[in-house]
Amino acid sequence: MIDGLQYLPNYLSRDAQEELVDIVRKQLNNNPFYTPRMPRSAQPFSVKMTNLGTLGWVSDISGYRYEKIHPETQKTWPSIPRALMSIWEALAQYPNPPEACLVNYYDVNAKMGLHTDSDEQDIKAPVISISLGDSARFRIGGLSRKDPTKSFKINSGDIIILGGAARMAFHGIDRIYGGSSTLLKNGGRLNLTLRRVNK
Ligand SMILES: O=C(O)CCC(=O)C(=O)O
Numbered sequence: 001m002i003d004g005l006q007y008l009p010n011y012l013s014r015d016a017q018e019e020l021v022d023i024v025r026k027q028l029n030n031n032p033f034y035t036p037r038m039p040r041s042a043q044p045f046s047v048k049m050t051n052l053g054t055l056g057w058v059s060d061i062s063g064y065r066y067e068k069i070h071p072e073t074q075k076t077w078p079s080i081p082r083a084l085m086s087i088w089e090a091l092a093q094y095p096n097p098p099e100a101c102l103v104n105y106y107d108v109n110a111k112m113g114l115h116t117d118s119d120e121q122d123i124k125a126p127v128i129s130i131s132l133g134d135s136a137r138f139r140i141g142g143l144s145r146k147d148p149t150k151s152f153k154i155n156s157g158d159i160i161i162l163g164g165a166a167r168m169a170f171h172g173i174d175r176i177y178g179g180s181s182t183l184l185k186n187g188g189r190l191n192l193t194l195r196r197v198n199k
């Protein structure tokens with residue numbers, strides 16, 4: 001596996017997962033998931049997205065970028081809750097706090113193609129990714145799209161850290177294992193990624 005990728009299986013207990021889902025759901029109140037679209041083609045993503053933080057990652061016909069407001073409600077994103085800040089403080093080994101928490105929701109048919117997280121100025125900071133709900137097949141490659149990739153199954157409560165040499169590695173979600181978790185009332189998978197954007 002590429003150096004700098006840290007996989008922390010079962011980092012969150014079931015109780016901690018339930019608590020986190022509750023906290024995030026409350027914080028997302030009036031900050032709905034929307035359907036992002038591919039730059040240029042405007043093809044819809046299968047993953048629904050929203051954000052917490054002073055900045056949020058958005059994608060539409062004009063491109064990928066960070067914005068201070070929700071693309072549909074035009075309201076600022078709710079703040080990143082303390083429970084998530086604490087996870088960052090425990091794991092990031094980085095002095096500055098995250099500015100964005102991208103919240104991804106995958107229904108059973110959703111997936112995310114191989115990509116790099118490259119819209120952040122500060123690539124010395126890691127990206128911390130928290131999985132909640134249904135299991136998924138995570139794919140990780142190298143720094144070039146052509147590099148060989150490996151995949152493994154990730155489960156609710158697992159955390160992946162993309163740091164160091166793995167910060168700019170290609171990664172994606174091949175598939176969701178529908179019905180594999182009872183954590184989310186309506187099924188599916190919630191993924192939270194904590195990101196530092198500005199240096
Ligand atoms: O859902 C995941 O585990 C990965 C999400 C991801 O790579 C992203 O939002 O950039």
Ligand SMILES: [Fe+2]
Binds near residue numbers: 115116117171
């Ligand atoms: Fe990513």
